[in-house]
Amino acid sequence: MSFQRDIYPILENNCLACHTPPQGKGYLKTRLNMQSYETLMQGTRYGPVILPGDSRHSILNMLVEGRVDASMRMPHGRDEPLTRNEIEALQLWVEQGARNN
Numbered sequence: 001m002s003f004q005r006d007i008y009p010i011l012e013n014n015c016l017a018c019h020t021p022p023q024g025k026g027y028l029k030t031r032l033n034m035q036s037y038e039t040l041m042q043g044t045r046y047g048p049v050i051l052p053g054d055s056r057h058s059i060l061n062m063l064v065e066g067r068v069d070a071s072m073r074m075p076h077g078r079d080e081p082l083t084r085n086e087i088e089a090l091q092l093w094v095e096q097g098a099r100n101n
């Protein structure tokens, strides 16, 4: 998996609207900014949302897979979850070390 080729487009299409400064709702609430690899890896004000090599315990994966309360599923406020392919791409990328490649 490549961050630039496979992962960033998923974030761009599904997450950036709410997770960029200055006005994104998810950004305002948590400070999670997905505009770049660096800011994504910084996570929220409470800490990282991605644990390289461990998608089971990465909050980002839990949220897009719906392994949390339904009210917390991401993308937020939309009925459409990510596609199976998108969910698997995120999983694989994290398992492979969440590299900036």
Ligand code: HEC
Residues within 6 Å of the ligand: 011, 014, 015, 016, 017, 018, 019, 025, 026, 027, 029, 030, 032, 044, 049, 059, 060, 063, 064, 071, 072, 074, 075, 076, 077, 078, 082
């Ligand atoms: C419609 C706006 C919106 C979209 C789109 C959105 N989010 Fe969020 N996100 C939020 C809000 C608001 C929060 C703050 C938590 C809450 O209020 O539920 C949040 C919080 C988060 C958190 C932090 C959870 C925590 O408490 O540690 C993660 C991780 C996250 N979002 C990932 C994503 C991902 C990945 C996508 C795209 C697949 C996405 N979000 C799309 C609004 C959004």
